[in-house]
Amino acid sequence: MSILTTNPMVKNGLLLGLFALCCTGLVAWVNALTSDTILLQQQKQLTLILNQIIPTELHDNVLSEQCIFVNSPELLGTKSDLPAYIAYKDKSPVAIAIEAIAPDGYNGAIKLIIGVDNQGVVLGVRTLSHQETPGLGDKIDLRKSDWVTHFTGKLFKDNLNIWKVKKDGGQFDQFTGATITPRAYVKAVANALTYVEQHRLTLYQSHYTCEANHE
Known part of the structure; x- marks a missing residue:
């Protein structure tokens, strides 16, 4: 056997x-x-x-098809490449949507995306992914709170003193019992906007899809 x-x-x-x-x-x-x-x-x-x-009435191209990968560990919060999407109207660039990372969230990195026009006016901000504490830090998620909508319409100027939570002397509300998350988030938005202001012309001169540009 x-x-x-x-x-x-x-x-x-x-x-x-x-x-x-x-x-x-x-x-x-x-x-x-x-x-x-x-x-x-x-x-x-x-x-x-x-x-x-970036509202559809502002552009006439498919945003996801007009994209370039960018890299700036200091201003975009990661060593990895991140996409920036270019909005066009009548073949002229009118706005940029750029992804960024807030590396210092309470429970780790927060991934977000910011839309901004040629004048530096923020068109919108959304959270793409996070691991923040439910009921506290998760207010950065539009499904939980309208907090991220408060960036819309703000004019970005290279005065980072006001691009902070109110507790630090800035213009943005913090969360009750959770200051670390909004502080990290506002900083990431301001840094990403700084990157756009410094590299806008280079970004606008790029005419690639993300896939083609990242081969």
Whole structure:
């Protein structure tokens, strides 16, 4: 009689190994079936957010198709490349939507995106991802609070003293019991706007899709 059939430990081990192999195959199969759907949903979500922070009446191009990757660890909060989307009206650049990272959130990095026009007026800000504390720091999420809408219409000038929470002498409300999150967020917005002001012409001279520019 084979040791494989008489030794319960060996038999159970083989069964567990086979089960694990089947599960891995199933996960890979499901992932292959759903990857295109997930990508499509992500693209739809991106388009929705871009059209929120740069209203459709201001541009006539597809924002997600006019994009360049940028890099500035100091002002954009990460060593990784981040996309900046260029809005055009009658073939002239009118605004930019740029992603940024607030690396010093209470529970880690916060990813956000800012829309700003040629005059430095903020058109909109949205949170893309975060891990902030529910009921406190998560007020940066539009589904939880309208706090991020308070950036809209603000004119950015290179006076970072006012681009702070009120507790630090600035113009933006902090959250009750949670100052770290809004402080990090406002700083990230101000830094990203500083980057745009410093590199606007270079950004406007780029005519690539994100995919083509990042090969």
